[in-house]
Amino acid sequence: MSPYTAASLKAELNSRGWRLTPQREKILHVFQNLPRGNHLSAEELYNLLDGRDEAISLSTIYRSVKLMARMGILRELELAEGHKHYELNQPYPHHHHHMVCIQCNKTIEFKNDSILKQSLKQTEKEGFQLIDCQLTVMAICPEALRMGWPSALPSNWSCTRVLSERMQQEHLDNEEAN
Amino acid sequence: MSPYTAASLKAELNSRGWRLTPQREKILHVFQNLPRGNHLSAEELYNLLDGRDEAISLSTIYRSVKLMARMGILRELELAEGHKHYELNQPYPHHHHHMVCIQCNKTIEFKNDSILKQSLKQTEKEGFQLIDCQLTVMAICPEALRMGWPSALPSNWSCTRVLSERMQQEHLDNEEAN
């Protein structure tokens, strides 16, 4: 899972009858230069390239990330936001898991090596080869509990902390896209 | 997390200013009578009720399952098929995890108590209350490996076993909807 070069990507693609195109090379390049822990949706990747005057059509983006995920080059993340995110697949130790409040959607990332171990155990048992593993923990956050979950929470309630964090995150996302 | 009765569902709803309607009661009832290990998508739930001449509109189905998931009554499953499934939230020991081949989408369910323990550890550390946890293991199945993954696999290859299993599953799904 070492970093791909254009040449090794080409070899990998060609061996299955696929081709190395400028688009695929650019996409790989973006992910290789993405700060650790970051991940992009198809749309974010599109905007990022568009901003650099290296625009690639959205359909090609979708086709490429799906292909590269299937090849094991990219990792597909199912985050709470309802659309998929991608990042370079560098299994260990850069992967993390998610804990999300089912009441307000507040999400916390965490690392845990023992989960990887259990996944490995499971793949070995069935003769699979591990590529990636992701644990999602659904829970109720302290603020919701303090408000009296499950019964005493108004229907439109949301953790106060969540809003400001979301705004901060969006701010970061915007910077990153420039 | 004991089975809800119409009365306890009503209490739970009312305490947050919501109401017990025949639709919500029917939906709860369906999930309570669902064989262990089964789960329904919004559409499947719609069809099931429709077949019983107890039709509920799709939007109401969507609104209800989302509400009940947020209340902690239902559990929302993100399976590989691209749409959400729901089942009664009876945390332990009926939950399971998934291992899926990123090459052919073959999916295997498995149980593992240690994952629940790790999730519990994480929720306690952050002061959350655990509701549910789901591990997804992305891997390459033995057949794909035998075919020479990652390089020597034709672009449209799919495990032979997968197709027949899918057909069997679809067959079961159809029976269940009647």
Place this chain on the structure above:
DNA sequence: CTCCTTGCAAACTATTTGCACATGT
């Protein structure tokens, strides 16, 4: 020079929403 790949626009799927009417509390 063949077949894969791209870009565009249109199609699609799962889900959400606006609104008028109906119904629990």
Place this chain on the structure above:
DNA sequence: ACATGTGCAAATAGTTTGCAAGGAG
């Protein structure tokens, strides 16, 4: 009574696909 819930149809978001033109091997 009055706010919440329902059903319908239309809207939306994310993603996929058909097709003609372009480009890699």
